[in-house]
Amino acid sequence: MAGSYHRSLSATAIFALQVVLMNLWVYPALLLWTLIGILIFPFLFGVGLVFLRQPADRLMRWFVWIYGRGWLLLMSPFVRFRREGMERVRIDRPCVFVVNHFSFFDTYCMALLPQYDIVFAVRSWPFQLFWYSAFMRLARYLDVEGSSWEETLSNSRSVFAGGGTVLFFPEGHRSRTGEIQRFYSGGFKVAIDAGVELIPLCIDGTDKLLPPGRKLFYPCTVTLRALEPVTTGNYRDVNGHIRLRKQVKELMSAELVAMREGQKQ
DSSP: OHHHHHHHHHHHHHHHHHHHHHHHHHHHHHHHHHHHHHHHHHHHHHHIIIIIOOOHHHHHHHHHHHHHHHHHHHHTTTEEEEEESGGGOOTTSOEEEEEOOOOTTHHHHGGGSSOOOEEEEEOSGGGGOHHHHHHHHHTTOEETTTSOHHHHHHHHHHHHHTTOEEEEOTTSSOOSSSSOOOOOSHHHHHHHHHTOEEEEEEEESHHHHSOTTOOSOOOEEEEEEEOOOBOOGGGOSTTHHHHHHHHHHHHHHHHHHHHHHHHHO
């Protein structure tokens, strides 16, 4: 009994030490990585425009993906990142991604995807953050809260025409319970009306990385799993988006349970 108690106490002490070391490393490293990115961005962006001859918005989305990859690398001493089902993500075919939302850092974890040409469809408040706003507008991210449905659909079609992908957080905000919340229909309607596949993504662990209301990062495992693509051609009736929304939410909720059960084994 005493041995078990001492092992538990030792494990708690080791975890506490990991938390201290993680936060002493991560906050300064992220700040430095961000400052370096801001300083060298104008030069690299100009080089990309001149020599790669890529559209400015697509080039910006590549830089965002690279920034996210750097973030994953900085976190990797303390966070185990797992990618599952990525063979289901076709980079040569536009689609709509829908992903559950547990943390502010869910967007950073999208760098785990093999696809970099992703337009995020988000609410208005991130566009009000001066250190993000210019980059988001340059990447042509969608302000779904401040735009009409017609504008959202038209802008999404433009992304698909260029071979890109649009990503929605169908809950609209971060869950505070660790469970998937109510879904909104926007992303499902876009997929149906544009005639593209919808790929559900399940992410788990980011709520443990930075728990709601906390300031400290915690060591954890973050898993991003791509589910089977859903063809949207059979959902073109009046209530098709509702049926699709309910079906996908059920699939994602069940998959999230399975992911957590698998981690316990």
